[in-house]
Amino acid sequence: MADALFWLCAVGLVVSSIAVVRTRDLVRAVLWLALALLSTAGLFAYLDAPFLAGVQVLTYVGGVATLMIFGLMVTRRHTKAAAEANNDQNVIGVVAALAVFGVLAYAILNTKLPESSVPPPDTSELGRSLVHEYLLAFEAVSLLLLAAIVGAVVIARRRDAEAREAPGTSSLPSFRAEAD
């Protein structure tokens, strides 16, 4: 039963990941990506890490994938034909992917992994270690994220100001412009 879950998630992950880079329709690519992220969550659940699985779905599928579609919709034209990816770096992409796969596979196969499985971590332990032992790292990451958000706002505002100076060249095509 548990093995069936593993194979379902693993095959789902591989198939959807390939589909993400193979499809030319960008919205479909994001939807495939959502499936890939869901499969990863399934793998977390299989590895007795239900908290990670839940957070994976909540933040990646519910947050990141949604934001990606959102970004796609407000920056590209909304017709089907225009939302296409240009896959003109296919060969380099395949080579890079195979190289990374090779390195990872070599490293994993040559590492002595512990024979017995580690007991699954407790969620409350996870929380405690985040705000006790690793508090500094935790706060540093939040600071980094905050800086990224502030940076994004600054860049977006500057672009807005430029667009206002040169009318008709708005970087965000509005729905009203699409409608006519």
Place this chain on the structure above:
Amino acid sequence: MNVVLTAVVTCVAILTGILTATAWLIWFERKFSGRMQSRLGPTMVGPSGLAQPVADLVKLLQKEDVVPEAADRALFDLAPKLAALCALGAAAVVPFSATVVGAKIDLGVLFLLAIGAVTVMPVFMAGWASNNKFALLGGMRALAQSISYEVPLVLSAMVPVILAGSMDVSKIVEAQTRDGWYLIDPVWLGLPAFGLFLLAMLAESNRIPFDIPEAESELVAGVTTEYGGMKFALFYLGEYVHTLVASAVASALFLGGWDGPFAPGLHWMVAKTVGLFVFVYWMRWSLLRFRSDQLMRICWYWLVPLAVALLLGAGAWVVL
């Protein structure tokens, strides 16, 4: 084999319960709205209007399955199924009584929030696949709304989690049986958190006054514009089940779940859930819908700061 069998039996039992309840609630809502807005018909079809849901269903079943030529066929077909599936999936962890619960998992609240977050995907998928301007606008609105209201929803759901010290919905109900319902104890924390949860939940299930993805006065029928027959019925079912499950979750998190005197737990849980459901539909037939910009302003200017304050308050309450 035993595990699989138990899982199948539990699933069938819960699905049967939920779907039967949905049929009755459709009947109730049709009559309720009929009385409120003087709609003739729903109160008179058959004895006490009992034939109305049957008539609705037969009408939907008869319709031809129309797929627009320019639609993205695969996604167009997939979206309604996923919509219904997401709504039904959330029912798995709702404890209807101390013993009647599909899956007892430690992180029930997280599971519910995660499924709630995914629910927007099929809605957007429908809007995109229809290849229709109104549908796509509806899908975009659904995305914007869901990503905004997710924040107060998650934060307000964390209040009972912090108070009970557990993410297991059953344990939260047990804690309330012991300490008193979180709605009234502590009332300054529970009442606003409950209100916030209810509002965010209405927004997530696209209910009036938050139904801007559908907005029939502006967008024809929003994401469901191109859908007819059974595919539309699946969206409709998904919306009902989502509201029903969300009502059940709200009663478990804030209203003490199955806790209550005299009657067995299941009765109390059902009574509270149906009570909340009726309240939601009462709002639906009483209020107007917000504009999209008002919706965003309410969320980011009022609900999110309030939710953060409540979260801090809950932390302080537990520590002090």
